[in-house]
Amino acid sequence: MTQEKEKALKLFAAKVRRWAIEGVYHAKSGHPGGSLSCADVITYIYNEEMNVSPANIKDPARNRFVLSKGHCAPALYATLGLLGFFDIEEMKKLRKVDSFLQGHPCMQYTPGVDMSTGSLGQGISAASGMAINAKYLDKTNYKVYTILGDGEMQEGEVWEALMSAAHYKLDNFCIILDNNGLQIDGKVDDVMSLGDIEAKGKAFGLETRVIDGHDFAQIEAAMKDFNDNMGSGKPFFIVAKTHKGTGVSYMLDNPGWHGKAPNDEEYAVAVQELDSAIKALED
Numbered sequence: 001m002t003q004e005k006e007k008a009l010k011l012f013a014a015k016v017r018r019w020a021i022e023g024v025y026h027a028k029s030g031h032p033g034g035s036l037s038c039a040d041v042i043t044y045i046y047n048e049e050m051n052v053s054p055a056n057i058k059d060p061a062r063n064r065f066v067l068s069k070g071h072c073a074p075a076l077y078a079t080l081g082l083l084g085f086f087d088i089e090e091m092k093k094l095r096k097v098d099s100f101l102q103g104h105p106c107m108q109y110t111p112g113v114d115m116s117t118g119s120l121g122q123g124i125s126a127a128s129g130m131a132i133n134a135k136y137l138d139k140t141n142y143k144v145y146t147i148l149g150d151g152e153m154q155e156g157e158v159w160e161a162l163m164s165a166a167h168y169k170l171d172n173f174c175i176i177l178d179n180n181g182l183q184i185d186g187k188v189d190d191v192m193s194l195g196d197i198e199a200k201g202k203a204f205g206l207e208t209r210v211i212d213g214h215d216f217a218q219i220e221a222a223m224k225d226f227n228d229n230m231g232s233g234k235p236f237f238i239v240a241k242t243h244k245g246t247g248v249s250y251m252l253d254n255p256g257w258h259g260k261a262p263n264d265e266e267y268a269v270a271v272q273e274l275d276s277a278i279k280a281l282e283d
Contacts, residue, residue: 001217009216011281012082013043017247018274019078023094023101025267030095030103033257035075037180037213037242038147042067044219045145045176046079054084057112061140064130066115068123068148069178070104071259076113077101085112121157124148124175128161131173131235147176151183154192159204162235166205169233174226175206177237178213180244182255197239206237213240247274 016039024030045065052062067076074094081088086100093099100109104118115130117123127146134142152158165173177197185191194200201208207229211218219240226236244258245251248270262270 001220006216007281009040009043009047011278012047013039014247014274014277014281015082016043016075016078018271018278019081019088019091020074021248021262021267021270021274023074023077023091024261025270026092027095027103028261029259030074030261031071031259032074032248032261033182033244033251033254033259034069034072034149034178034180035078036246036248036251037244038069038072038178038240039075039078039246040214040216040242041147041176041178041219041240042075042079044216044223046083048220049143049145049223052112054111057085060138061142063143063145064114064127064134066123066127066130066144066146067105067117068127068146069120069152070117070123072147072149072178073101073103073105076105077110080110080112083112086110120149120152121155121161124152124158125161125164127175128165128168128170128173131165131170132168135168135170135172141172143172143174144170145174145176147178149183150177150179150181150188150194150197151191153177153194153197154188162201162204162206162237165235170235171230171232173235174223175235175237176213177239178242179239180242180253182244182253182258184255184258186255201237201239205234207232207234208237208239210239210241213242214246247277249273
């Protein structure tokens, strides 16, 4: 990866975080911590992997993305807004009654959203169905990407989806775990440990990689492996080690920021930190 490309991706991700905070602050509710932790992965997928734009939003052959951890919609919305699917200023209307940007993604109303999600475990299941459709039914063989949370991995439906993906040999399916180690009640290991998630992924028949989910070079290498894996008959599973609240100092690795909005003083600190990061990357 060139320095110029890495810098451009970091800048885009910083803007995703900035607008995610903007949205949650104006909504006075939402989920900032997990939105910030998955911002780098979403940035890479939409800038480098997805063959979709506002001009071909309904193209049957386009790749699909499903945010299975639907409560982290602010990161997805900010990404779509920055790419021109809608006016980024709409982020300030997040969760308002008259807004098409609700607390969880809705494909009926939000341009660029491929699947409505929210109930944990259902997003990856729907994504698996999309991959089955692409591979066996309409045979366009588009690629399907999904991001889920490690708290979400405690849902039994997730493991059914993984088993199904392996059974149907969905090598066009890329599953990314935003492995930040925290959920609303605290540490994942304390609430319901996932154990050796890499070993479990392999045991379920998935081609598995463990990466630093904030390192764009590692994200790119994993995505290259996914693309090279096409034709193998094995779904691809990326365990992306991340930090909840990345980009805002007082939110970093703090489970208390799973599902609440910053007040005026906290918002000012977050804006100052994120704007400084953006300015440094633009210089």
